[in-house]
Amino acid sequence: MSPTMRAVEIKNGKGNADSLYHTDVPKPTPKGSEALVKIKAFGLNRMDLLQREGQYPVPPQASKILGVEFSGVIESFGGDAERGFKVGDEVFGLAYGGAYAEYIAVSTHMLVHKPKELSWEECAGIPETWITATQAIYLIGQYKPGDSILWHAGGSSVSLSGIQLSHADSPSGVFATTRSDEKNDFLVKELGVKAAFNTKTSLDWADEVLKATDGKGVDIIVDFIGADTFGPNLKAIAKDGRIVMLGFMSGAEIPAGVSLGPFIAKRIRYEGSSLRSRDEEYQGKLRDQLVEHALPRFKDKRFKVFVEKVFKWEDVIDAHKLMESNQTKGKIICTIS
Template sequence: MKAILFESPCEAEKLYIGEAPLPELKEKEILVKVKAFAVNRADTLQRIGKYPAPTGASQILGLEFAGIVENPGQSKLWKKGDKVFGLVSGGAYAEYVAIHEEMAVVLPKNLSFVEAAAIPEVFLTAWQALCWLAVVRENETALIHTGGSGVGTAAIQICKELNVLPIITASKEKHDTCESLGAKLCIDYKTQSFSEEVKRFTSGKGVNTIIDFLGASYFEDNISSLSIEGRLVILAFMGGAKVNNVNLANLLFKRISIHVSSLRSRSLDYQIKLNKDFFSWGLSRFKSTQLLPVVYEVLDWKNTGKAHKIMEENANTGKIVLEVS
């Protein structure tokens, strides 16, 4: 089969379409002909050698896709020709991908392959952060950093559906999209202090939950922005991983809990449970358009390098999706 290949570490321009072995199906896996896949930050980091694939995962890039079942293997859940989308630990940048039968999700009739490919990684990550780690509650307030990102746009919508008030940080040009999805306050991180804006908006109480991707560079202001018994969920360290001179008294005084997590390295059993939990709640909402995949740009997969550059420049609002031609 054809796949997007690279020799790590490399620049985005070095990604190319080459030949790769067809995936060998493991127990309870099905083979899917990929019609579209989406780009994630993890892909760009893996390409430059900073985020290796988990043990046993495909070395081919790609965590989310949509396509048509080519070989259902021994599965009784799927048949050849079924339209599905889903999350994998790697291998989606290819003509064919293997996925566990319980990680595949039926494609709603109102969604295209492109739209469906933009759903799994970001919505599952947002659901894990908000509902499994922070355990948000109705009428609470959540601050979502990088609100214009794929996970950010998903988190805004989930908050809205759960009656949690979303506040976001993003560059000014991404505010309109975030507001249209349900953000109640948009903070321009380039020109405004988010901690000051949060205090003003919440009358000094702070937010109940923060979803963060920056890590060290935002840590002090995040703690300042949290309410009593607030929850900080850190999903990445784009602003550094080492925090110096931390005053733990601030955490104790507010009884703050901190969660640091990733999804890709989680066990298959964990991912299956998360997948079922989210889509039992969310799939009907995609069908009714209460939830929407946010697609920034669609490219042919021969332009995967361009897609990586767009993400690395933080130019996208929502997802970048590649069609397999």
């Protein structure tokens, strides 16, 4: 068996999409609880763009190769693999990095058996987005039946996942924001959100949220935007509400003139989080919750993995450029033949 494999790397360590290229690198060797997986497909995430540009703090244990989610077939194990897996098993999983390659060595604690009802492409789009959404609403947002929730960047893969998770727990209302009327129509018609608001054309979207909730506001907000939504979030959130910050696409500096008064007046909890920097034990608990809560719904089609476009991995540059366009509604997947 060849000691090398093909992988996608970045010329000079960082750069634009055109800096991506394929090359031969050493094939990883599984150790401890790891399995060696031959990759069939991998999913793109916004962190890949930031890492490519040198703007993402990569965990010390992560491969310099991009990619954290994948599907594939187990070829071998380290010495202490989790029970329930064997050579030849079809799996999908979450890694700290290294998925833009023919093979990956990843902890078996972060692998899930691939259901026959789902394709390789669909499974490659589940781990990062659905586990992130699970973490945001349950572990941090403490979401429960009867709550209302608003997802910013509603057309993103994490929000598409989170909206479906939200509907599964009898909410009083699921809401979203995007910067596109077309995306908003999609969210209302296809995913059943109660209302979706265009933050690009409406400067008063928080007022629209209050109107839609009879003045109460929403119990939970999941935010990837940051600076532009910080102040309006404080208006749109209900008393004793929870705001979960997962990113700051519009910047990390709080705009001038934003009052902190609502923090006390409404007893708001505003908490930031990330997934990739978490240890394996924390991520493993989320994997278990995904398997118990979501996997049966994938099998019977109550939950859907929205795939925007599938590329051959030879066209990874085009895949990155499509993600940069911010025009997608769902996952971008690359397949390896």
